[in-house]
Amino acid sequence: MVTFQAASDHLHPNACGKSSCMKGGIGFMFYTSLSLLALGIGGVRGSMTAFGADQFEEKDPNEAKALASFFNWLLLSSTLGAITGVTGVVWVSTQRAWHWGFFIITIASSIGFVTLALGKPFYRIKTPGDSPIIRIAQV
Template sequence: MTLLTLSASLHGLKPSCDENTACHPTGPQTGIFYMGLYLIALGTGGIKPCVSSFGADQFDDSDEAEKESKSSFFNWFYFSINIGALVASIVLVWIQTNVGWGWGFGIPSVAMAVAVVSFFSGTRMYRNRRPGGSPLARLCQVIVASLRKFRVQVREDNSSLLYETVEEESIVKGSRKLDHTNQFNFHLSK
């Protein structure tokens, strides 16, 4: 966001325009602008899937009160994301159109800086759950198992096949087995 703010604010990074000629940015101006966009895309892609999971890790599923708070957290989390998108679509577009692009990029940059400082100021209070096992090994296990069992016929009463092992606890440290539910049944038609 800082690079976009600078490319919209500093005269050396903006294309020089005359009223009679079209504006064309130089190579470095275009490069800085696209570098800012790519860094935003990279940062967004890295943080989006992690934020909600990290928030969910702050609640203990074995405590009923925290289990309810977890549900409320997700409601407020997605509500806040949508309100942020609404404000950005209305207020920031108006600011960019009527005040200037520098302000339009500068306000979200300051908001992001405040959010980062706020996040890191609470670091000592967070619950950090260690991931159990390698995610790539788990992914490979699933792919290999599905390829081996692709043509296996499943009995009608498949409740005994819910888990491959009969242990109560999950094999992977830090994770738990999910309870059986008929809500998401999948039947392959012949």
């Protein structure tokens, strides 16, 4: 939605020098797309480390070493992704147009989602245990 709005001139707010220049539909689309973006990022970032750690059995010495390696690779890839975002994507956005930067991010996110979905048959999905909140409430 952000990419589409950035690419469509008729979805840009009129320049009037005030903060209240956005019309209803344009403002609604803008804030809805930002809310969905924040919701998606929050869901992924909050569960990515736990989901990755669930793929390893801590009792197995080989997998315990692989778990430590996983966190190293996770941190490295997150850092490289951030560097790419603040340099490459920003360069494309300033040299070409805003919507090309958003388009690159959309494509990268879509590739990541498809990769995650295709790997689903190979994931170890652990069932959640008892909630610590329930144990506290029982006291």
